[in-house]
Amino acid sequence: MSRAKSSRRHAFAWLLFGAGGTLTALLFPALLVGGLVLSLSDPSVARETVVRIASFLEAPWVRWSVVVLVTFALWHAAHRIGLLLHDLRLPVVRRVLAPLLYALAAASAPIAAVLLH
């Protein structure tokens, strides 16, 4: 691969990684806190909140936001796990796992879109 192509490949992967990292840094703490509170609640109390979430999901922009968030989060995780395997000096595992993780992350977009359309 030419240096220019390699550079573009890395740049593109990093851009998506950055987008995923920013989205998850902004949104996941709040979602996790909300989810933690729900998981500690009595089901009869939690039900009201779940109903509200369900009606929220009726709006297409909310569902598209979930698709975008999930896709970028998975890409971010795939990229980071690949680098982690490199840091742990597991090149063979990385060579097998990293493309698979990237493929799963890329596939999550159409899958999520179909499931939530």
Added chain:
Amino acid sequence: MSVPPDADEPVVLRIRRCADSQSGSTVEEYSVPRRRGWSVLDALQYVKDRIDPTLSFRGSCRMGICGSCGVEVDGRPVLACSTFVRDAVVPVSIEPMRHFPVERDLIVGLDDALGSLGELQTYLQPADSRGPDDPPRLQTPAQLAAYKSHAMCINCMLCYSACPQYGLDDFLGPGALALAQRYNLDSRDAGRAARLERAGAEDGVWRCTVVGTCSEVCPADVRPATAIQQLKLASVVHAARTLATTRASPDDAPPKPVHPSVAERRPLSRLWWTSAPSYRRYMLREASAFFTAAYAVFLLYVAVVLYAGEDAAMDARVEQATAVLTGPGALLLHAVALPFLALHAFSWMRIAPMLLRTRHPRVWTVAMLSVPVLLVLLVIAGVSA
């Protein structure tokens, strides 16, 4: 235990010695007088002058400007002349800088790292040539301020020693990349495109995973980690801009050949990340990726159950989702994932301002962190209502 000043008890130095790059190393102990004002370099010089003249090390200016005396003291890369025996843990462990082949005792081979400087063309490349009688190229104070911090590099190579990526793989390294950004930001320079081409290669900016220890150990506040993040962004823009023009280009010149001395480096242990708190924090941060993936899948699952449950009525979907969200599995996932994602958010907002070329990165960090904090408060208020 630190060294009390000028007591009678001598200080013990434990110095890693080796005769040459092919020999094994041993640790030798030397007792030196306990002097409050002594640097590690002073102590090494005492050993060479009074105890063992064969001890070899580098040193010159004795004032932290020449960059010659890089060593590892108690496992941390430092300048020997700027590190004081009184502040060290006794016995004081002194080793050659890691990630470099050892030539003798505390002297390491720097050829590979110095080669990176040439690869990145870290010198001024003005658009026009001027002779000695021509007027100088002027800069405003603001133009100077844009690159000055990165220009303070003394090529001590401590950042290379601190950077695990340089030890793990072929990497141009933090020092050379910081200097490349120094020239890219210089208003008198016209060599940016060529540097970005080189910096965007496999062994360039993309090796950096923002461990951050390069900036921690830098004695001149060059902030190489910051420079590299800016270079990444510049590389992305450069790659996009040159997309149309480079598609048909032939293959480039081969990458920088690995210097033969690299083969003589001390190999990095697989558990390298356990050797310093900074490295352990970094790995903890990177491990958050597993929980990012797990939570993303969980979110999608809950959304699908709530919205796209198989022809089930709303009540049934809500019951199923409630059961998932209040089950023990959800509790475990949220309880374990939350601290990791909080660490991810905090560290991300500390790194993000590096891209902005701002003089107030902490202000930006606080501003950026206020968004997830506000959202957390809103969610708590909403769930409690």
